[in-house]
Amino acid sequence: MSFFRRLYNEDIVRDSGHIAKCLDSFCDPFLISDELRKVLLVEDSEKYEIFSQPDREEFLFCLFKHFCLGGALCQYEDELNPYLETTKLIYKDLVSVRKHPQTKEIQITSFIFKVTAYDSVGLCYPSTKSHEQTFSYFIVDPIKRHLHVLYHRYGVGEMS
Structure with a gap:
C-alpha cells in the first residue's frame, strides 16, 4: 500500500500509525x-495536494x-492501519488481476x-x-x- 506512504511523509500520520x-x-x-x-475533504488545506486529482x-x-469518512453513525479510528487493511481486503475481493505471461x-x-x-x-440511483x-x-x-456491486446510501434511514 505504498500509495498511502505519503500520509506518513507529510506528518498526517505519525510513525506509530496514529x-x-x-x-x-x-x-x-x-x-x-x-x-x-482534512486531506480527504478540505480543498483549501495546505496538504490537500499530496494526492493529485488523478490519484x-x-x-x-x-x-x-x-x-475513512464512514456513515452517519460512524465511530472513527485513531490509527491508520484499520482503514488500510479494510481497503486492501475489499479491493482484493472486488478487483481481479492477472500476471502478464512475458x-x-x-x-x-x-x-x-x-x-x-x-x-x-x-437523480434516482443510488439515491x-x-x-x-x-x-x-x-x-x-x-x-x-x-459483476460485483458495492453500494452505500448515506444516512440512517427512517427510524421508528
Whole structure:
C-alpha cells in the first residue's frame, strides 16, 4: 500500500500509525477532527495536494476515502492501519488481476464503473439525494464474467 506512504511523509500520520489530530471543524456534514479527514475533504488545506486529482480518481483511493469518512453513525479510528487493511481486503475481493505471461507484471483485468441513474425528476440511483458517501460501483470481471456491486446510501434511514 505504498500509495498511502505519503500520509506518513507529510506528518498526517505519525510513525506509530496514529492519525494526527487538529482543531474540530465541519465540512458538511462531516466533522473534521484529524489531519486525514482534512486531506480527504478540505480543498483549501495546505496538504490537500499530496494526492493529485488523478490519484483521487483511482478506485483504491475512493475506497479508502469512503471507509475513512464512514456513515452517519460512524465511530472513527485513531490509527491508520484499520482503514488500510479494510481497503486492501475489499479491493482484493472486488478487483481481479492477472500476471502478464512475458513481463510478469501484474495487470488489473476488472473494469470499474461508478453508476448513477436519472429519471424525469432527477437523480434516482443510488439515491434521490446526492452525497459524497452515497455511491454505487459496478466492478466487472470480463474473464470470469462476474459483476460485483458495492453500494452505500448515506444516512440512517427512517427510524421508528
